Amino acid sequence: MRRAILRAVALGLGMMAGVATAEEPFIVVQSTTSTQNSGLLDYLLPGFEAESGIDVRVVAVGTGQAIRNAVNGDGDVLLVHSKPAEEKFVADGWGVERLDLMYNDFVLVGPKSDPAGVKGGADILSALSAIEAAEAVFASRADDSGTHKAEMSHWADAGLDPTEASGEWYRETGSGMGATLNIASGMGAYTLTDRATWLSFGNRGDLEILVEGDPRLFNQYGVILVNPERHPKTRATAGQRFIDWLIGPDGQAAIADFRLEGQQVFFPNAQ
């Protein structure tokens, strides 16, 4: 019995060591839920991995959390969608250079009954004003994500502060896009989402796209190499190779080829 326990422990320690040292070249990419939940990264990565032999490990969180994790050095490449926050990340010295990668757009979704009467509009500001006037239930990410930052800037541009009604018609979920869509679907709320997450979302219930096509709803994604001068352990060579691939012809073509329900949802626009 005792020998059996010892053997189990030895085996356990050995396997743990194996876990820690099983080295193949890899990089950690801090990214957003929209690129993962939509399936884009699952579609892109095998091409790069086959060509480079570099394993790409994606941690998908909100833009705010992804940036904070990258500031802590817990990632080699940052792939997010909030240009002002990305530029600040680089200006503060945490990133080497911010590069445009691709764009898609946000859409306002809500219940078919449309209590605020915003359906068919192409102006996000007047739609938000109508929702506020009707005190129709709106689910906000409220998690410092790229989508949340975009939503807050639209409220501000409309001259409104919805957080005054927090807990009433304005519901701050503090959750990811998918969780917030589940909540909106459950309570028949309006919410702002990126189109890719919406198209890949499986629990729409009574929700549908109500407002789209406003140039303000443009959603730019950027890619940044974490600064190895700040975090010497950054896998800068492999990370740079991934970025070069993404913004190069192969990566850009792969992004353009990706389809959800037959639609192109990400549009490559690297310079």
Added chain:
Amino acid sequence: MQGFAGEFSHALSLILNGDAELWSIVFLSLKVSVFAVLISALIGMPVGAALAVARFPGRRALIVLMNALMGFPPVVVGLLVYLMLSRSGPLGVLELLYTPTAMIIAQVVLVTPIVAALTRQVVEMLAEEYSEQLRSLGVSRLASVPVLLWDARLALITALLAGFGRAIAEVGAVIIVGGNINHVTRVMTTTIALETSKGNLALALALGAILIGIAVAVNAMVSAASLRAEREGLRHA
């Protein structure tokens, strides 16, 4: 919840047909949680037993603290382990963040108080029961720990199963320190969280049902093994 039956049979057929992707997720879940429980046992059982027999100032407070730690929120544990293992943290040089080892560490923190607290309770009862015999044999309190642990082994298996239950079902800590990275740190609970966030509620529920099935199977195997051990023990005695 239309489509649940379909999703469930789909998930079940993936399991039964040996779908490599799903099985690797199941296997990683088991591996992480089993290691976490083994390490927790190595730490928690001696600590719990020592607390049961030793007498020192502050012992009561320590027991209360240990019992309270059984309810430690996994997200807080995840955050603490993240801060330790982050490249900016004190243990950043080990490069353990976003590895299964990081998940094992987080689960050890969660499970050890359960094992220790339950061990303490079981051993304390036994120690009282045997106190006269042990004293007449001239065995000191601390020296009696191995004997008491061995005698309590069947009850301690329940403690380990309780710890295993907490570990295998936990999502808040492992998603922070593991990162839910496909093929590296994705386990059953983080897969369920991911599918839920994609709105694939039926698939998430089906995976949940499989997780429960695995927990039942593990418990059944352990209980069968301990029952047999008990019978054999009686036969030898």
